[in-house]
Amino acid sequence: MQQAWCVGLIVFALASCATGKYNAHNKAYTKKVKSAARNMTVRPDRFNLPDSIPQPSGTAGSSHFNLRKPNLVVLHHTAQNSCHTTVETFLNPEKQVSAHYVICRDGLVYQMLNDYLRGWHAGTGSWGSITDVNSVSIGIELDNNGSEPFPDVQIQSLKKLSLLLKSRYNIPTQNFIAHSDLAPGRKVDPSSFFPWSALAREGIGIWYDTTGVQVPADFNEHVALKVIGYPVKDVTAARQSFRLRFLGSEQTGVLQTEEQRVLYALMQEVLKM
């Protein structure tokens, strides 16, 4: 009986340990959210504008608003060997990085930030005319070391989560992108193992059909990459990100005829949207 009691105590202690493991981080999270919320309670009165801008006396705060919504989803691979390591990284104050969601190899999904908060996952880069990607996006990290396939159970969770976010915030199909898309030459995630075409069939990210597509003689690769959304300051890097995402290729050099057909077909898809 006494032995059973001891075993029970140990089990209880372990369970408490497990549930309370991130208590300090959760408290810090709540404190920071409250601080951000306090900023939003500042009335839109003359204190927000400098005196050099003419303003009437008194305030006229309208109550016709809601919170701004995310409109872009950026997919990443963690380049780490376990979900636990990634979660710890996103809690480490020295790292100063985060993501809204981390999807483990076994399909478990950690939500680490409220969707309305600005996570720190994209870094320097742009997509279309968006130059502050973190401000408009949700970051999803897939636990993967970068040189291995993504388990089906993990992709199934990603699919469910992506469709939920797409529906909840009315995110356009073409606004599900890779980290490598917005940061060519700097980022190469998710890797060529990532099943973009399968996800596109579910409405997550754009894809192409080259059937019957003829590339015009005056086709401009630079313009096509830009129309799709790629930053083209470094066209060579943008071309590599395009290859990784849509051809699963890490080949370098100028685009071959078939690759040009894919790029042209994608541009046509985007122009139709």
Ligand SMILES: [Zn+2]
């Ligand atoms: Zn990334």
